Amino acid sequence: MVKQAPIAVIAGGGDLPGLVIRSAMAQGREVVTIAIKGEADASLSAFNPVELGWGQIGKLFSTLKSKGVRDVVLIGGVQQRPDFTSILGDFGTMWRLPRIIAAVVGGDDHLLVKVAGIFEREGLHVVGAHEVAPELVASLGHVAGPKPSKKALSDMTLAIEAVDALGRLDIGQGAIAVNARVVAVEGAEGTDAMLERVAALRENGRVRSKGAAGVLVKCSKPQQDLRLDMPGIGPQTIRKAAEAQLQGVCVEAGRVLVAHRDEVERLCDELGVFLYGCTRGEEAEA
Amino acid sequence: MVKQAPIAVIAGGGDLPGLVIRSAMAQGREVVTIAIKGEADASLSAFNPVELGWGQIGKLFSTLKSKGVRDVVLIGGVQQRPDFTSILGDFGTMWRLPRIIAAVVGGDDHLLVKVAGIFEREGLHVVGAHEVAPELVASLGHVAGPKPSKKALSDMTLAIEAVDALGRLDIGQGAIAVNARVVAVEGAEGTDAMLERVAALRENGRVRSKGAAGVLVKCSKPQQDLRLDMPGIGPQTIRKAAEAQLQGVCVEAGRVLVAHRDEVERLCDELGVFLYGCTRGEEAEA
Structure with missing residues (x-):
């Protein structure tokens, strides 16, 4: 050999x-x-x-x-x-x-x-x-945590649509939808800061819901060269999603890195946050 | 009579x-x-x-x-x-x-x-x-403050494009572009909070530029019923735009309210922030 x-x-x-x-x-x-x-x-x-x-x-x-x-x-x-x-x-x-x-x-x-x-x-x-290291890349479908509800899947679809529109304009890679409304869109501040913003909007009552609701969606830009600046999530993303009282996190399968996947999956189960791999433009289905 | x-x-x-x-x-x-x-x-x-x-x-x-x-x-x-x-x-x-x-x-x-x-x-x-009170509505073209630079007009065009895409998805009414890049997009947090975010991004160096740069664009959603929830700006918007080191503020002519227009115009001159009225989808020209 x-x-x-x-x-x-x-x-x-x-x-x-x-x-x-x-x-x-x-x-x-x-x-x-x-x-x-x-x-x-x-x-x-x-x-x-x-x-x-x-x-x-x-x-x-x-x-x-x-x-x-x-x-x-x-x-x-x-x-x-x-x-x-x-x-x-x-x-x-x-x-x-x-x-x-x-x-x-x-x-x-x-x-x-x-x-x-x-x-x-x-x-x-x-x-x-x-x-x-292909095992670091998000896979398609339900990955960890609770099974997404119908409402969460519909929020996911909405946020995918937003990220898709933003990505085409070369703006951002993330968006959060809660109860059929896109409440946050990622710019230069990054995903963690966007999650913190939604946590604050939940706390001050500008985004209301009983219990956990909503989904963070993170995708690559369609024109992105994945060799150079591939987006990623990790345990911190799941923790902050839980703090923002989201139901789950959805990443573009094959085009977003998941660091420390074992810990991510453990946190998903522990904190009750689902992790899901989608394709851009997908109508998410359970 | x-x-x-x-x-x-x-x-x-x-x-x-x-x-x-x-x-x-x-x-x-x-x-x-x-x-x-x-x-x-x-x-x-x-x-x-x-x-x-x-x-x-x-x-x-x-x-x-x-x-x-x-x-x-x-x-x-x-x-x-x-x-x-x-x-x-x-x-x-x-x-x-x-x-x-x-x-x-x-x-x-x-x-x-x-x-x-x-x-x-x-x-x-x-x-x-x-x-x-039609005099409360933004008019078309350059309204107050310094004349927008070519770079500012190009940021304006970029942010209009972003707001337009967001508006069609019923997401938000505002976006900020700095140096040919959309750095912030408005969700549920509102325009003031978005301006504060950009001020922080300027301070921590995640959005860099020598001196003032960039434009806030605020439009109505295309499908918006203006009788009921017309967006507006006021003196506070100009102050926060100056704190975010933007060159100017652009509002959709005829579809965004400008409260306290005299004070807004005075602040534009004093703080060196231009106010401009655009149409959606416009390629802004000086």
């Missing part, structure tokens, strides 16, 4: 990089871990990472080449938000571009594609976390 | 009822002011209002008939959000319905029309504030 070339995981913050690395290793692949200084989680030290700062893009490419890497996964959050002008002329700029663009310039799809292009011009192949 | 029948203004909270009453009086119309107890502003006492509580709908109709009223304006905010079940069977329910529905049941257009129908079955004619 011919040995596969090692895969590089260029790791920003959060849990996802470690999950992707473990998954690739479990499949018998050799993994070169590149930990971005100031971003990557300390737990990655278990994988003997090469630590590189923003300015060390040249060293990044020489490292990858010396290890014989062909496939590269870019994964994890990037928190550092330096002033755009202060890093111009720094070759490291290009790696920051996706997040900088997202924070500064606007609709980022073209530039994300350009970032991938820069790697590809170096002879590397950018692959998505969902390709390396 | 035949004397016009008096008009009734059924006043909830805020400034708009007083503005509508003054405007009608300035046109020489006799006004019967009905102040909803616990909702109407104390300043309405200048108009010798009939004060009525939620339960006094029978008295409302007898008052209106005894005064020879034919036209009724329903205007102002309703803050009381009693539990839906606690007022079932109370005839006053019907008046609360628009807001209760908005808070509890979902897309409210059909029920608002039903509320108007109840008045009409009593022989009354529900008219919009914009019909009685």
Whole structure:
């Protein structure tokens, strides 16, 4: 059997990089871990990472080449938000571009594609976390927690419709419908902040319902390059959905990552929040 | 000259009822002011209002008939959000319905029309504030403050597109675009809360720009019955737009109320925030 070339995981913050690395290793692949200084989680030290700062893009490419890497996964959050002008002329700029663009310039799809292009011009192949670790991706249908009620399925359909319209305009990836009404739509604030907003609307009575009601829907944008900025949920999403008194969380199957799936499923059961995988434009059915 | 029948203004909270009453009086119309107890502003006492509580709908109709009223304006905010079940069977329910529905049941257009129908079955004619006081409605084109830059006009076009898509789904009436990106979309939280969110996103660096950038767009829903729940802006909107470091505010001409227009225009000049009247689907031009 011919040995596969090692895969590089260029790791920003959060849990996802470690999950992707473990998954690739479990499949018998050799993994070169590149930990971005100031971003990557300390737990990655278990994988003997090469630590590189923003300015060390040249060293990044020489490292990858010396290890014989062909496939590269870019994964994890990037928190550092330096002033755009202060890093111009720094070759490291290009790696920051996706997040900088997202924070500064606007609709980022073209530039994300350009970032991938820069790697590809170096002879590397950018692959998505969902390709390396398909078990991290949401599956179709009812996944965990209680079975969705008819009302929840109808809220789900409504929120899918909203996310679909927003995604086409390159705006957001999430929406929350409660009792046949879309009450929150995700912009630059992110999913957690949107869930907190709905929790507040429930508390101050602007969104009323007896007991749990409503669904968070999270999808990829239709034009999204999943290799570069795939949306994800995790245990925190389920906790915040419970705090917002929602009945469930619905993610686009195959196009949204579910981190710590075991814990997510355990929390779904414990907190009574369902997890469901849908397709965009679907009329959800139980 | 035949004397016009008096008009009734059924006043909830805020400034708009007083503005509508003054405007009608300035046109020489006799006004019967009905102040909803616990909702109407104390300043309405200048108009010798009939004060009525939620339960006094029978008295409302007898008052209106005894005064020879034919036209009724329903205007102002309703803050009381009693539990839906606690007022079932109370005839006053019907008046609360628009807001209760908005808070509890979902897309409210059909029920608002039903509320108007109840008045009409009593022989009354529900008219919009914009019909009685057309000077309160936003006009087309540049209204006040600095002239919008090309970039602002392009943000405006983008946000109009978002509001248009949302309105068709009966979701919201407002959106904010900054530097060619829609960063916030209005759900149940309302325009002020959305502006506060963007101010926070500017502060924490998730939405970056040097100096003022971006535009708030507020439109009616395309299917909206303007007689019953016309959206509005006022001085507070301009102040919060300045705090969110926006360049301007754009409202749908003829379909959004501008309360305290003199003060709004003064604030626009003082704070450097433009006010612009657009049409839905317009490609804004300077």
